[in-house]
Structures are given as structure tokens and as C-alpha cells.
Amino acid sequence: MKKLINRQPGRVGQWALGLLPFVLLIIAYLIASDARLAANANDKLLPALNSFADAIQRMAFEPSKRSGDYLLWVDTLASLQRLAMGVGISALMALAVGIANGTIPYIRATLSPLVTGLSLVPPMAMLPVLFIIFGLGELAKVMLIIIGITPFLIRDLQQRALEIPREQIIKMQTLGANSWQIITRLVWPQLMPRLIGAVRLSLGPAWLFLIAAEAIAATEGLGYRIFLVRRYLAMDVILPYVVWITLLAFAIDFMLSRYSRWRYPWFHQQGH
């Protein structure tokens, strides 16, 4: 018999094993939920599946009694807009500063210590400052995401730019390239898949900052809703919202990964 480390599950086995923990978790939840509801039919902590179905029906497919909006979709749209703006602006800034830092020593000498310093400021500690400066509107929430993830993105891209083989930079010069052309034809195209990779990693923190900002001051948004209904212990709303946010995060990550593989085959086929 082979040693354990050399035994591989088959294709079907791989799927079955991957799904197993999810199935076990759901079963454990159902048993616990049943037990609690048997003891107290009004228990709010672990609602039964039909309560979830009711809540989803109420939030997603019936207009709200107070505002007439379909709350789940209004919340989703608001959150995704903030997330897209925050992450998009961060990515653009990171691309510009990261390339400049990684390519031009004089700019690196000037900006790199600043970026390192800024990246050590805890973004959540800046949130009150942002609310004071930018008010409670959209800008403060978007700014929190920007402040939270831009330093990380810049530092990552700067490092990647510095990792571009010296040979290729010399090669560009022997082909007659000036500094600007080295950026537009070598550094920028080679960093694009790196940027997508870094953005994928930063999406987790971006959601964190978004939900935190919405929890404190917002009038709609996924994070706002969760913290609003928390007052009524409405687990039947909170848990579907959490699952929905997770699905959104997964979908965004998946699309970015697929886009990168389609657009930059030369990068992904080199073992990245």
C-alpha cells in the first residue's frame, strides 16, 4: 500500500470530498436549529429554512412597506457601486504610483517611504477623520476603501515592477526605447496581470472596509442592512445577506481570474 502522502483522490472523489464539509455544516445547522425551535418556537438565533425563504422573499421580491423599494437589490446596488468606485480608483492610483516607484529611482526615493508610512496607518482609525472631513455621504465610504487598500496595491506593484528582469529593461534600451516607452511597452503591460492578482487579494479587505463604513453611517447598503436588523435579532435576514455577500465576493473574484487568464495567457501559462 502506498504511503498516505502519495495517494490521490480521483476526480469524483475530489468533488465529493470538497463538498463534504459544506454538507456536514448544513446538517449540523439543521439539527441545532430543530432542537432549539422544538424547545422554543419563537427562537430567533437559529431560524429554520422556511424562515430564510420568507425573509428572502420579503427582502428581494416584495417592495418594502415603508419605502416601496426592493431592499436586497437597492442594498446590493449601493454596496457594489461603492466597492467598484473604491477598488477602481485604488487600482488606477496604484498602477500609476506603483509603476512610477518601481521604474524611476528618483520617484521611488521620494514616494516609497511615504507609501510605506501610510500603509502602516490603521484605516479604521481614520474612519472618524473621514466622516469629519467628507461628511456622512458616499465619499467617506469610498475613501475608506481607498485608504485601506491603495498602499498595499502600490507596494505590491512597486515590488513586481522591480522584479521585472533587468535583462528586459536593458533589452528595451538597446532597441532604442526612452524611459516613457519602457513604461508603456514593458512595465505597464507586464504589470497588468499582477494588478488583477493584487486586486483579487485586496477584495477581502475592501469588503471589510465597505461594511464597516456602511454599518456606521449609511441609508442603504448590504452592511447597513445587516447592522440595522441586528437590533431585532433578525438572523433570518442577516444570514442570507452574509451568504449573498459571500457569493458576490466569489463571483467578482472568479470573473477577475477568468478575465486575467483570457487576456494575459502569456502570464498564466508560465506557471503563475
Add this chain to the structure above:
Amino acid sequence: MAIIEMKNLWKEYGDQVVLERLNARVEEGEFVTVVGASGCGKTTFLKLLLGTEQPSRGEMLLDGAPLPAEPDESRGIVFQRYSVLSHLTALQNVMLGGELQNSRWLGHCVGKTRKALQKEARAMLDSVGLGQAMDKYPHELSGGMQQRLALAQALIKKPRILLLDEPFGALDPGIRADMHQLVLSLWKSQKLTVFMITHDINEGFYLGTRLWVFDKPRLDPQAPGAYGARITYDLPVGNCEKNTLTRINRSVGNTSRAINDTL
């Protein structure tokens, strides 16, 4: 006038002397192969020719004027690896030189210029035997094909000097022989001046018109960095006896052992 001339050239890093008292003239059209033990300054010499390193003392002259202190179009280069840009196809790699020249801001050409560059690049790729691989990315090419591509990319700019830094070191022997033929034919047809670094002395004896051996004539085994390497042999290729080869081999072998032991 000599295309490259070195006058009492020294290169030192702190108290480590890498190259000392180099004096040589190279005429246009010569094919110089440079051999020597690892750590004997071959690569440093190439960096001086490229312009990424400056001499500590003495002069390196290109056409009688000090060599530019950064790489430029007058000197093309092929490295052992990473010579071609991994995000461009073979055709785009070879077109790059022309695109950079014709579009100083974008580095991308359109329309008629692009068509002309494409035609030129296709002909170049055909001549190095990559006619079937125009639209492949470098990672889809074998090691030998990548080096052919690197040669095509460098030579389409028609540099006056071509620098080769152990370009075939990572290739199989059969492929290496094919590449020798290719380099020799390109050198003849384009009237290039070539400097080729290799650690394979036999390759050095076979290729080119002139062989330089970089070695340390004075060697302190306790401090191999105290004295630098010099050009200990400057031989016309195809014009030397078997004993010379043996003697060079023994001397280079001793040096590399001495350097190795102290590392």
C-alpha cells in the same frame, strides 16, 4: 579607426580588483570570443561594453569617443535568458524596435508603418528559421527558438556591435551547433562586430575571428580579489596549435579552482 578601444582600463569594486590594465583595439567586423573562468570579469567586461557599468580607471572608446554611459541602439545584446519580452508574440518582439523608433510616445504603430514593420519582421523571422512560430509567445518556444528570436529582435535594429552573453550556454549540443551556423551567417551578411562571452573554450576556438582569454596572471590564493583579470591571450582563431589550447585550459582551470576554494 578602431570601433572599440580600451586604454589602460580598470574595474574595481571597493578593494576587489576585477579587471586591470586592459589595452586592446577591435576593428569593425571582427568577431571576438571571450573565454575565462567564472568570476574572471567576463560579465563585468560585457557590462562595460553595454554601458551599465563604468570603468574605474582608464577609458573605453567607441569610434574614438567615450562609450555612452547607458545602453543604446548602437549595441544590441542577447543574454542567456530573459532576452525577449514575455508578453509579446515572436512577431511583436521583432517589430518592437521599429515601433519604438517610429512612435516615440505610444510605442505602437498603425496603418502603413505597421504593415511595413510587419513585413520586415516576417522576413527577419524567416531568415532565423522562425517562419512557423510568428504568433507564438516566448514561453511556447524551445530554448533554441527563444535565442533565435532574441537574435532576430536585436539584429533588426542593425546595431553596429552585437553583444552575446553566453547565449547558447543553456542549449543542447546539437542545437548549439545550429546556432553557431546561424550566428556566423548573420555576422557575415550584416557585417557586424561581435563580442561573444562563453565559458566553453572549444566554442571560443571554433567561432569568430579572434579569441580573448580573461585570466588572472597574478593570483594570490589567499586573496583572489587582490589582482584583477587581464587579457592573457589574444589569438586569431583557427591559427593556433593544440598546445596553446591545453595551456590555456590548464591556466583557466587553475584560476577557477583558486577562486572556487576561497568562496
